[in-house]
Amino acid sequence: MTKTWRIVAVAVCLSLPAAGMADDENPDEAAAHVRHALMELMGWNITPLGEMSGGQQPFDADLAATRGQRLVALGGMIGDAFERDTSGTGVKTEALDAVWQNPDDFATKAQAMIDAATAYTAATGDGEPAAKVAFAKLGKACKSCHEEYKSE
Numbered sequence: 001m002t003k004t005w006r007i008v009a010v011a012v013c014l015s016l017p018a019a020g021m022a023d024d025e026n027p028d029e030a031a032a033h034v035r036h037a038l039m040e041l042m043g044w045n046i047t048p049l050g051e052m053s054g055g056q057q058p059f060d061a062d063l064a065a066t067r068g069q070r071l072v073a074l075g076g077m078i079g080d081a082f083e084r085d086t087s088g089t090g091v092k093t094e095a096l097d098a099v100w101q102n103p104d105d106f107a108t109k110a111q112a113m114i115d116a117a118t119a120y121t122a123a124t125g126d127g128e129p130a131a132k133v134a135f136a137k138l139g140k141a142c143k144s145c146h147e148e149y150k151s152e
């Protein structure tokens with residue numbers, strides 16, 4: 001590599017982290033954006049599981065296990081994604097200030113959701129009735145956090 005190309009390569013690499021962030025995003029908006037995206041992915045992954053559980057689509061153990069595993073992984077990101085306290089910054093968010101007032105309880109609820117998703121994933125191998133029981137617990141784990149920490 002010539003010296004000029006090396007400089008170009010370094011410049012490109014240095015500009016990459018900024019490329020993922022929209023120009024108008026300050027760090028608080030970026031944090032709210034990430035946690036919103038995380039929750040959207042959780043919602044997207046759980047949707048077919050709810051439909052299977054409610055009988056709107058046939059039970060598919062492989063699909064259920066895959067989605068369950070993804071929810072375990074996504075649940076593991078909640079702590080990091082909500083780390084930045086954006087209360088009082090005016091960013092558009094459904095996260096209540098209580099998230100940062102009760103961090104231990106918030107973390108406990110995140111862990112409960114991870115545990116419920118882990119149990120659900122295991123239950124998908126035990127047939128539809130077992131998966132339904134585990135799904136109800138998983139749904140409750142999402143809801144119990146939303147009741148305390150999400151507006152609307």
Ligand code: HEC
Binds near residue numbers: 142145146150151
């Ligand atoms: C530990 C707390 C917690 C758990 C557990 C949790 N959520 Fe959330 N969720 C939140 C908070 C807080 C918000 C609001 C986020 C924001 O606006 O910044 C939210 C928002 C959402 C949204 C709305 C996204 C949007 O902003 O439009 C969806 C969908 C969602 N969660 C799905 C789920 C699902 C599905 C589960 C369970 C698998 C789950 N959540 C578990 C705290 C949690």
